[in-house]
Amino acid sequence: MVLEGVEHPRYRTALLELAGEGNQEAEPPLSSRDNEHLLALAILGARQNGGNVTLEGTMHNLYFMRDQQVCTDQGMVMGRMATPERQREGTLTRIALSALGAGPVGLIRRGHLEGGDFIPAGTFALLGYGSRTDREGADALLWSGSGFEEVAVVREPVHPLINGADPMVSMHLDTYCNLAGDGVVVGNQALLDRAEVQVLASDGGRYRPTGWEGSLSEYLKEKDFSIVPVTTLEQLCYAPNFLCVRDRECIAIDTGLVAQAVIKRLQRRATSRPGIYGRLLAEVEEDYRKLRQDAEFFPFKKEVYAEGLEMVPIDLHNATGGYGGAHCMTCPIRRG
Known part of the structure; x- marks a missing residue:
């Protein structure tokens, strides 16, 4: 959608400015390059210095x-x-939303x-x-x-x-x-x-x-x-960060698939800073024991079924490492 949006001269100028940060002396000049190339430069934060290219400010989030x-x-x-690492993202999403009529x-x-x-x-x-x-x-x-x-x-x-x-x-x-x-x-x-x-x-x-x-x-x-x-462990696994697609129907993280990775990450923090994270780790490890014993990792919980919620579980094991779930990874464009 960004590429559709930059067909408008105003938004091509915005993309050109975004890609041009640190590349004012690039050869050939950025103004002569196509939109796909400018988009790649902007997302990667590519900086050209003579024959060398470095990545600074990559939009990894x-x-x-x-x-x-x-x-x-x-x-x-x-x-x-x-x-600071996310401040440039809004320019791209604004171009894409404008192309969608939003x-x-x-x-x-x-x-x-x-x-x-x-x-x-x-x-x-x-x-x-x-x-x-x-x-x-x-x-x-x-x-x-x-x-x-x-x-x-x-x-x-x-x-x-x-x-x-x-x-x-x-x-x-x-x-x-x-x-x-x-x-x-x-x-x-x-x-x-x-x-x-x-x-x-x-x-x-x-x-x-x-x-x-x-x-x-x-x-x-x-x-x-x-x-x-949801327990402390499930919250740290981004159980509440589900995407509600219609009333009581949601796409949710299968917290049982990411729990061990979350615990290991917390264990590393608690090892280096036990005074800060020791009690939190103890709670999370006890949550894991109980949830595993009862087979009730979110969204497979009796409270979910009692409310008549339809939760479609998905494996976001790798994506949640960036600190977010299905809700964070989606952008609504209008309210019904």
Whole structure:
């Protein structure tokens, strides 16, 4: 879709600028090269220096297509990525979305906003902030591209078993909480209980505090959502990061296939920093023992079946190593 988009001179210029970072002296000049070549240069971060080519700023996270933009009830809003290695991705996704006829209705110019921190739920939405999306970026979204009657602004929680903070454990809202259908949430209870919520309501085009404050679990219960709980291990395996394709029908990670890799990664961290990760590792290893004994790795859980959820499990053993699942790897282009 990027190649279709750059048929428009405006977007070819954008791609040319992206590919040209560090390549101003390239021979032959980039302006004479075809679009496929420019796209490869941009994604690889290729830099030409005489006869040598180096790769700097490769877009190795581009397969996580959720984060560069947010699909609100008003349309696409282009975000601002928090980490330097991902900041260039938005230019490419904007070109592709424009080629699909889903060009952005808004652009975040201050703070940081990433799509994994936004979950719509009909007339209201959940909007997370913390280590990736910050409060300034969240507020910018409310000003530029949201028409929801109510928005629950959710502060990223710190896991109670970590002595300190590790933003990779719950870096986005959709890594510990996700909607599986009307009235059903899948989430890790410890994090839902510690995620602080402030409720805002739309008032004449502006969002104002309603005065309601509490935990995310309390808020969801007030909205009459039932909660399908996942263990700490399943949460670290990105169980909540499923893709809901229609009401109560989802594509989910088979956490049993990735659990051992997650445990080994945590064991390495706990070996070098036992004071930070020791309690978390002990919990995860006990989760594994129980889940294996009961044969209840998500999504094969009695709570899932009790809610009538259809979870199609897939093996994302390798892809989850980049810290994300099916939800992170997809980009919606319009709300129904």
